[in-house]
Amino acid sequence: MSDMVPEVLNAALDSLFTPKEPGEQEYQGVDGLLYCRNCHTPVQCRVKLWGRDKIVPCLCRCQQEAMAEKKRQDELVERQRKIRQLKATGIQEKHLLEWNFGVAEDNKDIQMAKRYVEQWKKVKAENLGLLLWGDVGTGKSFVAACIANALLDQGIPVLMTNFSKILNQMGAMYSEERYRYIASFSNYSLLILDDLGIERSTEYALEQVYAVIDERYKSGLPVIITTNLKIAEIRNPQDVAYARIYSRILEMCTPVQISGEDRRKSIGKEKQQVVKEVLDL
Incomplete structure (x- = not known):
């Protein structure tokens, strides 16, 4: 046999x-x-x-090249799908998706933001956070959104939110659920917290704000925070609860003053001009 x-x-x-x-x-x-x-x-x-x-x-060379091209196209489609998914979860206010370097004026604030993105590997490795502060309408949120969109386009997970949304989300949660929710922010390589200071100032709210900041600190991952507060208010708070929060923020973030022109006034003027043209005023 x-x-x-x-x-x-x-x-x-x-x-x-x-x-x-x-x-x-x-x-x-x-x-x-x-x-x-x-x-x-x-x-x-x-x-x-x-x-x-x-x-x-x-396989002849033609077939090998065709297979390699198909693999490249499949990877491109998958990458684009991943980026769309990251943007859907990371940028919750859809108008922020339109705020990117392509529509930005090339001023010193935008140049700083571009360098932050270009140096992302070092930024992440050394946990380099930013505290973008300045008057209302100077472009703090715009600069932060430009950074967020540029990193998302590279497939890097970013979450841009604010404490008002976070507190609303946590309102109906039990203690354990709140902890898991806060811990989930560590899934994002960069966390952007917009408009610090507009949230409620109750004892519960301040406890949760500190919990989010402290958890980010423990994760060793960078955070960008924007605020209309003066830097003097942050460095010299009058309240112990705020002092604890601001001290942790200053430990994590380098203050950067954003001093651009009031974008809201500029946008308002443009809309007024359009209305005059449309209505022949």
Whole structure:
């Protein structure tokens, strides 16, 4: 019986690898192998199976390049899907998706933001947070959103939210649920907390604000915080509860004053001009 095994295998191989005639896009080379008419590389190769030479199919250069291109396209589609998903979860206010470097004026604040993105690996490794402070309408949220969108476009998880939303979300949660919710922020490489100071100032609210800040501190991941508060208010708070929060923030973030023109007034003027043109005022 054992003597028959090689014969059975060879018979199976002969039936499997029966020589074939050249196809429309093939020709037979002087070595007896079939070649591709387009790239002139073999679509067959010789291999030794169980001591016998066999001619088996292989991929010519055209086919290899086509497979590589398909793989590249599939990876691109998957990357775009991932980025769309990251943006859907990371940018919760849809108008913020339109705030990016492509529509920004090239001022010193935007140049700083671009460097933050360009140096992201170092920023993340060294946990370099920012506290963007300044008057209302100077572009703090815009600068933060530009950073968020640029990193999201690279497939980096970013969450941009504010404490009012966080507190509203936590309102109906039990203690354990709140802890898991706060801990989930660590899934984002960058956390952006917009408009610090607009949230409620109750004891419960301040406790939760501190919990979010402290958890981020423990995670060792960077955070960007925007606020209309003066830097003097943050450095010299009058209340112990605020002092605890602001002290942790200053430990994590470098204060950067954003001093651009009031974007809201500029946008308001543009809309007024459009209304005048449309209504012929």
